[in-house]
Amino acid sequence: MTTEHPNSWAAEAIRRVRAGRPHLAPTPLRPLPLPAIRDVGIYLKDESAHPTGSMKYRLVRAMFCEAIASGAIRSDTPVIAATSGAVAVAGAHFARLLGLVFTAVVPAKTPADVLARIEGEGGRWQVGEQPPAAVQEEARALAERLGGHFLDHFGDGERAVAGCGEPTIADEIFDQMSGEPHPIPEWIVSGAGTGATSAAIGRHLRRHGHPTRLAVVDPENSAYFPAWVSGCGDYTTGMPSRIPGIGRPRTEPGFLPAVIDLMIPVPDAASIAALRWLRTVAGIEAGPAAGTNFWGMCYLVARMRRAGMRGSVVTIIGDGADPYRNTHLNTEWVRARGLDPAPYEADIELFARTGDWPVG
Ligand SMILES: *Cc1c(COP(=O)(O)O)cnc(C)c1O
Numbered sequence: 001m002t003t004e005h006p007n008s009w010a011a012e013a014i015r016r017v018r019a020g021r022p023h024l025a026p027t028p029l030r031p032l033p034l035p036a037i038r039d040v041g042i043y044l045k046d047e048s049a050h051p052t053g054s055m056k057y058r059l060v061r062a063m064f065c066e067a068i069a070s071g072a073i074r075s076d077t078p079v080i081a082a083t084s085g086a087v088a089v090a091g092a093h094f095a096r097l098l099g100l101v102f103t104a105v106v107p108a109k110t111p112a113d114v115l116a117r118i119e120g121e122g123g124r125w126q127v128g129e130q131p132p133a134a135v136q137e138e139a140r141a142l143a144e145r146l147g148g149h150f151l152d153h154f155g156d157g158e159r160a161v162a163g164c165g166e167p168t169i170a171d172e173i174f175d176q177m178s179g180e181p182h183p184i185p186e187w188i189v190s191g192a193g194t195g196a197t198s199a200a201i202g203r204h205l206r207r208h209g210h211p212t213r214l215a216v217v218d219p220e221n222s223a224y225f226p227a228w229v230s231g232c233g234d235y236t237t238g239m240p241s242r243i244p245g246i247g248r249p250r251t252e253p254g255f256l257p258a259v260i261d262l263m264i265p266v267p268d269a270a271s272i273a274a275l276r277w278l279r280t281v282a283g284i285e286a287g288p289a290a291g292t293n294f295w296g297m298c299y300l301v302a303r304m305r306r307a308g309m310r311g312s313v314v315t316i317i318g319d320g321a322d323p324y325r326n327t328h329l330n331t332e333w334v335r336a337r338g339l340d341p342a343p344y345e346a347d348i349e350l351f352a353r354t355g356d357w358p359v360g
Contacts, residue, residue: 009075010068013098017064018166026172029314031180032282036355040301041182041312045173048286048320052093052121054086054245055318058169059153059196062160064094067149078103078148082139084110084118084125085244086319087153092123103148105139107132113326132240133249158196158254162203169197170204173314182312186304189215189264189297189315191246191289192224195255197316202259213261217296220268222247224255228263242268242337245289245318264296268337271295272328273344275321279329281352285321288328293318298348302357 027049032042047055067073078101081091088104095102102123106115110127118125126142128135136154143150161168167175170188177183190198198216205212218225219241227235233251241247248255275291278284286294293315301313327333334341347358 006071006074010071013068013073013075014065016097017061017068017094026167026176029173029176030284032284034352034355036351036353037301037305039310040186040304041180042297042301043177043180043185043312043314044284044290044317045169045176045314046317047169048317050090052086052090053320053322054090054287055169055197055316056086056153056245057090057093058166059157059161059194060087060090060094060151062164062166063151063153063157064098065164065166066156066160067151072149073098073100076100078143078146079151080105080139080143080146080148081151081153082128082136083153084114087151088118088123088125089121091151092118092121096122103142105135105142107135111326114323117323153194154248154252154254157194158199158256161196161200168200168204169316170201173201174204174208174210177312177314180312182310184210184312185212185314186309186311187213187215187297187300187313189217189293189300189313191243191292191316191318192216192218192255193245193248193252195252198260199254199256202256206259214259215262215264215296215300216260217246217264217266217292219243219247219266219271219292221249223249223251225263225265227251227255228257228260231257233257243271243288243292244324245287246292264299266292266295267344269339269341270344270347272334272339273341274298274348275324275328276341277345277348277352279321281349284317286317287319287321287324289319290315290317295344295348298351299357302351302355305355 050057084106104125221239223235236250271291274294
């Protein structure tokens with residue numbers, strides 16, 4: 001692909017990146033029937049079905065398309081990301097598809113199994129020398145030194161998703177709901193990391209005039225809930241989230257508070273309780289952020305029932321359980337962090353059995 005005109009390389013590269021998803025199929029939307037809850041349909045949009053196992057596949061695909069179209073990624077551009085998480089795995093995936101070298105700058109103490117996932121997609125990694133909060137700047141500097149492209153998911157992700165012209169998660173949800181008894185959901189529940197997903201949903205609701213409301217759940221230590229409540233755009237907590245993918249120590253540029261109807265702060269132990277319940281009772285292998293979503297959704301479904309409403313609610317499984325076997329799914333790991341999910345598990349069991357929600 002290197003000897004042709006750069007524009008034809010770009011067109012071919014974008015075509016490849018777009019064709020990467022299997023059969024151009026949307027990720028599944030799964031109903032979750034609960035015996036006690038007959039009047040509200042519950043649906044889970046399963047983003048763990050993406051080839052790299054996470055909804056970050058969608059974000060990174062949009063970022064590659066935008067960077068190629070704007071000339072920032074060419075046939076020989078090294079691509080650099082600042083994370084050991086799902087963005088690095090997806091970044092390595094798309095770089096390999098295009099024959100580009102990919103490097104993730106990762107925080108010190110990143111576990112070996114996490115690094116193995118980056119390597120499994122053909123990516124390289126190097127440990128950042130600065131404290132974890134400075135990994136972003138280090139990756140940006142590395143990209144500059146190499147003449148490469150820094151895949152800045154917090155800075156550029158939301159705009160890439162909004163501008164790339166691919167169907168968004170919201171397009172898919174409304175399309176997939178169209179045959180259901182209540183095709184227009186009362187609520188869609190999402191978390192916020194970069195903010196791209198909640199922004200895409202909020203934009204969709206306005207563009208199409210849907211009465212659906214958008215709820216965003218937020219874990220402990222995140223700046224998003226206090227920023228939304230106080231209207232203070234530059235709120236910071238300086239503390240990392242313990243729920244991978246969601247919650248940020250500062251408000252990121254892709255987070256659009258104006259499109260959010262309700263924010264629900266969720267205790268980390270409740271997210272873990274929901275994660276366990278989904279796994280052991282519902283047989284759904286989801287990551288911790290799906291637990292946070294599910295907790296917020298239970299609260300909203302109970303509120304609808306109390307108000308005598310019928311309808312549907314949709315939430316998201318952002319990634320699968322596999323990466324969390326030694327962490328959030330491990331009882332010792334959870335206890336060592338002072339988290340006690342047991343009381344919250346009892347709340348979820350009560351809700352599934354009776355439809356009543358004891359909290360709030
Ligand atoms: C990134 C992520 C989110 C949040 O999505 P954004 O579009 O970045 O706000 C939610 N859940 C999981 C599992 C994620 O990885």
